[in-house]
Amino acid sequence: MYNILLAGFGGQGILFAGKQLANAGMKAGKEVSWLPSYGPEMRGGTANCSVIIDEQPIGSPLVTTPRVLLAMNLPSFKKFENKVLPGGIIICDSSLIPAKTARTDVSAYYIPATVMASEHGIEGMANVIMLGHFLKVCHLFAYDYFEQAMISSIPPKREKLIEVNKKALSLGYHYAE
Amino acid sequence: MAKVLMKGNEVVAEAAIRSGCRLFFGYPITPQTEISETLAKRMPQVDGLCLQAESEVAAINMVLGASAAGARVLTSSSSPGISLKSEGISYMVGSDLPCVIVNVQRGGPGLGGIQPSQADYYQATKALGHGDMHLIVLAPASIQEVADLTMEAFDLADIYRMPVMILADGALGQMMEPVNFESRPSRQIPEKTWAAGGHGDKRKNNIINSLYIQPDELENMVVERFKRYAEIAEKEVKHEEYLTDDADIVLVSYGITARISKSAVNMARANGIKVGLFRPITLWPFPSKAIHAIGKKTKAILTVELNMGQMVSDVKLAVENACPVEFYGRTGGMLPSVEEVYKKIATMAAELK
Amino acid sequence: MVVFDKPKALADAPFHYCPGCTHGIVHRLVAESIDELGCEGRTVGVAPVGCSVFAYNYFNCDMIQAPHGRAPAVATGVKRAKPENMVFTYQGDGDLAAIGTAETVHVGARGENITIIFINNAIYGMTGGQMAPTTLPGQVSTTSPYGRNIKIQGHPIRICEMLSTLDGTAYAERVSVDSFKNIKKAKSAIKKAFEIQQAGLGFSIVEVLSTCPTNWGKTPTEALEWLRTDMIPYYPLGVYKDITAKGENRHV
Numbered sequence: 001m002y003n004i005l006l007a008g009f010g011g012q013g014i015l016f017a018g019k020q021l022a023n024a025g026m027k028a029g030k031e032v033s034w035l036p037s038y039g040p041e042m043r044g045g046t047a048n049c050s051v052i053i054d055e056q057p058i059g060s061p062l063v064t065t066p067r068v069l070l071a072m073n074l075p076s077f078k079k080f081e082n083k084v085l086p087g088g089i090i091i092c093d094s095s096l097i098p099a100k101t102a103r104t105d106v107s108a109y110y111i112p113a114t115v116m117a118s119e120h121g122i123e124g125m126a127n128v129i130m131l132g133h134f135l136k137v138c139h140l141f142a143y144d145y146f147e148q149a150m151i152s153s154i155p156p157k158r159e160k161l162i163e164v165n166k167k168a169l170s171l172g173y174h175y176a177e
Numbered sequence: 178m179a180k181v182l183m184k185g186n187e188v189v190a191e192a193a194i195r196s197g198c199r200l201f202f203g204y205p206i207t208p209q210t211e212i213s214e215t216l217a218k219r220m221p222q223v224d225g226l227c228l229q230a231e232s233e234v235a236a237i238n239m240v241l242g243a244s245a246a247g248a249r250v251l252t253s254s255s256s257p258g259i260s261l262k263s264e265g266i267s268y269m270v271g272s273d274l275p276c277v278i279v280n281v282q283r284g285g286p287g288l289g290g291i292q293p294s295q296a297d298y299y300q301a302t303k304a305l306g307h308g309d310m311h312l313i314v315l316a317p318a319s320i321q322e323v324a325d326l327t328m329e330a331f332d333l334a335d336i337y338r339m340p341v342m343i344l345a346d347g348a349l350g351q352m353m354e355p356v357n358f359e360s361r362p363s364r365q366i367p368e369k370t371w372a373a374g375g376h377g378d379k380r381k382n383n384i385i386n387s388l389y390i391q392p393d394e395l396e397n398m399v400v401e402r403f404k405r406y407a408e409i410a411e412k413e414v415k416h417e418e419y420l421t422d423d424a425d426i427v428l429v430s431y432g433i434t435a436r437i438s439k440s441a442v443n444m445a446r447a448n449g450i451k452v453g454l455f456r457p458i459t460l461w462p463f464p465s466k467a468i469h470a471i472g473k474k475t476k477a478i479l480t481v482e483l484n485m486g487q488m489v490s491d492v493k494l495a496v497e498n499a500c501p502v503e504f505y506g507r508t509g510g511m512l513p514s515v516e517e518v519y520k521k522i523a524t525m526a527a528e529l530k
Numbered sequence: 531m532v533v534f535d536k537p538k539a540l541a542d543a544p545f546h547y548c549p550g551c552t553h554g555i556v557h558r559l560v561a562e563s564i565d566e567l568g569c570e571g572r573t574v575g576v577a578p579v580g581c582s583v584f585a586y587n588y589f590n591c592d593m594i595q596a597p598h599g600r601a602p603a604v605a606t607g608v609k610r611a612k613p614e615n616m617v618f619t620y621q622g623d624g625d626l627a628a629i630g631t632a633e634t635v636h637v638g639a640r641g642e643n644i645t646i647i648f649i650n651n652a653i654y655g656m657t658g659g660q661m662a663p664t665t666l667p668g669q670v671s672t673t674s675p676y677g678r679n680i681k682i683q684g685h686p687i688r689i690c691e692m693l694s695t696l697d698g699t700a701y702a703e704r705v706s707v708d709s710f711k712n713i714k715k716a717k718s719a720i721k722k723a724f725e726i727q728q729a730g731l732g733f734s735i736v737e738v739l740s741t742c743p744t745n746w747g748k749t750p751t752e753a754l755e756w757l758r759t760d761m762i763p764y765y766p767l768g769v770y771k772d773i774t775a776k777g778e779n780r781h782v
Contacts (some may be wrong), residue, residue, distance in 0.1 A: 060436050242596075245607070376571055385592075
């Protein structure tokens with residue numbers, strides 16, 4: 001079972017990134033659930049979502065002790081760092097998180113996703129860069145499979161988003177610390 | 178049809194359309210607003226109408242009018258809005274009018290909060306309006322079940338001529354899971370010969386009314402309605418059991434909480450504690466007989482809810498002291514973790530030894 | 531030869547109204563209009579809570595009894611479900627102008643294609659003579675025993691004037707049933723409101739100034755006189771809005 005927690009500020013595309021994982025899981029024939037935090041804030045504030053991808057029917061959809069944490073801001077990193085299961089994975093957007101985990105029982109990866117997005121002229125795509133790096137370190141989905149699943153969820157009228165998503169995914173996947 | 182990943186709120190909307198519902202009246206309130214947003218998009222595509230009313234009070238009365246005219250009709254809200262609708266709901270019950278009402282519960286009382294809650298259990302099952310009355314109350318626990326039960330709700334409403342409530346919560350409204358809308362066996366729906374949509378000079382006029390000024394007449398009406406309730410209690414009770422056969426402790430919970438309880442059951446089983454889960458799907462009528470049978474064969478029952486203990490009183494009534502009934506709950510919008518529920522199970526298991 | 535008969539749309543049931551009450555007259559005018567338009571088979575009436583709560587027993591068209599104040603919302607539901615229907619509500623002043631003000635204003639704002647027959651008799655009848663939103667300043671009622679004091683109980687509401695400001699209101703007229711002449715005018719107003727609905731032009735309302743001899747503590751004749759001397763000056767009769775009229779009469 002993969003239980004994944006994605007957390008950051010509202011507006012970073014946290015919920016979208018989680019949805020891409022759930023969608024890819026569903027298309028691969030797995031049981032999936034996606035549960036967002038929700039609140040009165042539309043922008044800013046904190047946002048997180050629980051994604052579970054499992055072979056078995058899913059019980060609680062709420063991820064409190066994630067196997068994988070994707071953190072995109074410092075408050076989320078601090079809040080959830082110690083909740084990650086031993087042997088689990090933490091992926092941080094190091095452009096926004098000026099800290100490293102002290103834990104030695106998890107694998108931690110640091111990728112400056114927000115800065116990379118900005119440098120490559122794809123502002124707002126840090127979430128997909130994070131997903132690309134997730135694919136690299138988690139081996140949950142094959143790269144080509146995930147890319148295809150993600151592209152097929154983009155509606156035809158937003159066709160121009162296909163290339164930027166591909167680019168972001170690739171940047172994240174090929175990033176080496 | 179392939180499965181699609183959808184939010185519970187969106188699924189309510191889509192299931193309503195697939196049930197032939199072409200009218201929705203509502204008022205925005207978190208965490209259910211996606212129902213009306215989805216229908217605002219979808220209804221015009223199927224020659225239907227999604228109308229934003231000036232209040233929940235107006236919305237439920239538009240539902241009353243549309244239902245009286247013979248239409249399949251939906252409204253949805255969240256806890257504070259359901260309180261406002263309760264007047265109209267009582268009138269609809271008193272007028273024997275069908276409709277589907279969705280309550281995506283949030284924390285209360287008052288404005289409360291906006292996070293998931295099950296604190297409206299008493300309201301839904303005991304007092305959703307003034308007078309001697311009931312609604313059929315259905316409690317989905319997955320997004321697929323949100324689809325299935327919404328479609329079922331329209332049939333039940335028309336068959337028994339009464340409002341049916343889908344009692345969900347903020348988590349079910351907001352979460353996404355794969356769902357398919359494959360056709361389910363459709364039920365025989367009686368013709369609405371009672372509807373007041375114009376007699377067309379072909380019949381005597383129909384009157385939709387809940388006023389019976391003579392007490393004996395009113396008593397007769399209510400007694401007749403309760404005969405229908407008895408029939409529903411006989412035919413329509415639904416529940417699901419998971420690993421209850423050899424269980425020393427059986428958890429009773431519904432909706433999103435049943436999901437958490439199921440994970441806790443799995444965790445307990447992995448730790449050698451024989452635990453099962455009983456999940457009521459109809460909250461009214463309540464699966465009392467089945468719970469009574471469980472009470473006789475298990476050592477203890479634990480009711481888990483997102484409130485301070487509401488359904489637990491129905492469980493106790495059903496168990497009739499055959500075994501101890503304990504309660505664990507969080508309220509105000511807090512969801513218990515699986516570990517929390519497991520700890521309570523482990524404590525109970527230790528006490529049983 | 532029959533020269534005066536019960537309208538077809540009026541049921542063969544004795545009215546429960548008090549002697550001298552004008553509800554019976556207005557019921558008849560509504561039924562005559564339905565007969566003349568030949569629309570009984572597709573007409574749905576919505577009864578309020580108040581003295582006319584039993585209106586569902588008095589008309590031969592399909593009828594719905596609504597919760598207090600909610601008749602406009604109920605009528606909206608009927609009309610949206612079956613737009614081909616002729617839908618009217620029949621409401622008193624407490625029902626329409628107090629507890630149901632929001633529903634009333636919003637059918638106007640939406641231009642809901644329904645007709646409201648509004649009975650304004652400046653008092654709560656069914657509950658026994660309490661102050662209404664339309665009770666006149668100084669008027670005695672059981673809950674304004676010293677006369678309505680506007681400093682304490684506020685001012686009466688002039689519904690036609692208020693609703694005529696809304697873009698969705700197609701027709702608003704205030705009439706009275708205190709004399710033959712006025713009854714004839716009331717009849718043409720009600721029929722016109724129905725015709726406006728039939729043409730799909732939007733929301734129509736006819737406010738009928740009416741008497742309540744019982745709760746006013748007057749004889750029927752005194753009551754009619756009080757309506758003329760006290761009510762009409764505060765609630766002037768006339769067309770407040772008519773989008774079918776030409777030029778300045780469009781919005782009086």
